[in-house]
Amino acid sequence: MEVFVQQVINGITIGSLYGLIAIGYTMVFGIIGMVNFAHGDVFMVSAFFALIFLLVLTSWFGIASMTLALILVMVVSMVLTGLLVWAIERVAYAPLRGSFRLAPLISAIGMSIVLSNFIQVAQGPRNKPIPPVTRDVYTLWQGSNGYPVNISLKQIIIWVVTALLLAAFWYVVQKTALGRAQRACEQDRKMASLLGVNVDRTISLTFVIGAALAAVAGTLYLMYYGVVVFSDGFTPGVKAFTAAVLGGIGSLPGAVLGGLLIGLIETLWGQYVSADYQNVAAFSILVIVLIFMPQGLLGRPEVEKV
């Protein structure tokens, strides 16, 4: 029982990160029907931004307060990652809008290769470890067999930050003009532009918002695991995409739900079935869900018009 609860806590933590990344996939897919393959690598680059600024803040400016450093690092990483993705969208995706379907996909795969190799060249191929940001661990209860159920401060930070950001994000999508424009473009791009929505700008901002959420995930990932390497984009990226598909691609609550489920399934599978096949489990779920429920848990069924 204690082991189970402990693994659920760990699973929700990882799942929150997947959920944050998955929103980027699901929003972009919803608005322009494109799988942004480079999103996983954008997440990795954002973790590098966080790493670099954490080091700069602590060693050059001598900021001792970890809370302040973390908040600053997260904001900087969000801004820079947003800028990066805005530039990528302008250079590699925007010229291909209205072109045939495979072109942006190939362009995105190319971008993903560029990002991971650029980081490898610019920052070196080695693991980048940082000293733990905090070591605080709280014991929730002591199990009868002496096995404690713990929750670390890092996990609490991840839960709280994710919840706050999702609330803010929900507000943006539901209540602001930008969110309204976004939903309009999602339903009918041509009609939206006829009604005065700047479609190009809305699409760019969608990419940027997705990138900012990925940057939060990247910063939290760096804080949680304490290490990042240039090849870290692919696996979390594919898992987050799995989460987006599982929840129903195009659906925002679905992405978060999918992320949490993938995180839970993965940790529980690793605990009870086989740690070696942990990643196989995630991919198998993707296959099974797509085959039996292509619209996902909360997605709309695709209606084909002839």
Add this chain to the structure above:
Amino acid sequence: MNSAVKTNERAGIDFGRALKDGVIVGIIAFALLGPLVGLKTEQNMSNELIVQNRLGLAAILSVIVGVGRFLLSAFIYPRIAARGNRSKAAATLAELEARAKLTQGLSIVGLIFLFVYPLLIISLFGVQGSIKWVDNYGVQILIYVMLGWGLNIVIGLAGLLDLGYVAFYAVGAYSYSLLAINFHLSFWVLLPIAGMLAAFWGIILGFPVLRLRGDYLAIVTLAFGEIIRLVLINWKAFSGGSAGISSIPKVTMFGIYSFDVSAPNNFAKAFHLAASSAYYKVFLYYIILMLALLTAFITLRLRRLPIGRAWEALREDEVACRSLGINTTNTKLTAFAIGAMFGGFAGSFFAARQGFVSPESFVFMESAVIVAIVVLGGMGSMIGVALAAVAMIGGTELLRELDFLKAVFGNDFNPDQYRMLIFGLAMVGIMVWKPRGFVSARQPTAFLFKRKTVSGDLVKEGHG
């Protein structure tokens, strides 16, 4: 008229605007490159990360980016815009015919060149010196040409986007390795077996994904590719895990001559030649050339058979296809199976050539490279796929040769590490420049009275 265009062009160059563009892009570049390039994280002696200041380098790079953008805005874009205004009418039929003739002539010349290539290289660089050129360039590129042509059946003809093609490559490679080591069968027996096993896996993969379309299909095939790789890593009793399988037997010359140094019927000994691995490489070159040509030949033939027509019909419109009574299930499965079969052939050749396989060779990036070759070449165009393979694989392979750059950038400069970076940039660049790929003319196999050439824009990309 001419002068009018010229004044127009001159008026089009708006230096103020271009300068503004350049400065803004330069600033953005510095904001991004500043941290990523300018502040390098390094581990010091006590294993702590420290930041190394290289902001000067980042500034230089940003200035280069800004100047590049300025030149683009000032000179290239107005010219493109002017050209676009002048000849809005796309390629005419006559132009397309001429282009098709050109590609036809090109393919004949290319074919002759491919057959004499090893002889040419040997006469130029000698027997020992030929190894690098025949193996690293010839064999390596031809493997990708063959993979591209195999995947072209699935993507280019049937319009099914398969992002896990490398799985079949892996099935072929592991089938050959395991059967050759455990049952001592020859390459020539195992080649068809490996192809059949790969085709079988193609059908297994094909069945569940039949109902999926578009990007969903792409993602499921990606997941399948990853599952096969992860199983190969973790099922150590079967595949040797991430250590892989080594000392895989070489290909024999149909059992008559062997290329093992210790064998009594060693090729070099039998012909009293100096011992060298070059003969084996040349032999491998001709095998992969024949395999690739076999792929091309079968594809060209299949396109004229009902099944090939059905593939292309499926790509154009699945619903219409079904209402005309075509069995879409069988059509999709055969496309998967035949594409996979060629992947299996290429895989078993790869295993025999390397003498070593490990899951590292079958990562997703490999699938992405093959898909990129197919799309960059212009989907469905055989010659385009071959050209794309030469450009992307040969071009990045050439970067290994740029040792003279060390004289410019210092000794720790290693051009090899920029290989994949440039590969990715080329992918993006080619897509932005020519979203339809290198070769834009297609020759439909079904025609009225006369063979025709159509623009690639008229060909759909499929729904799956």
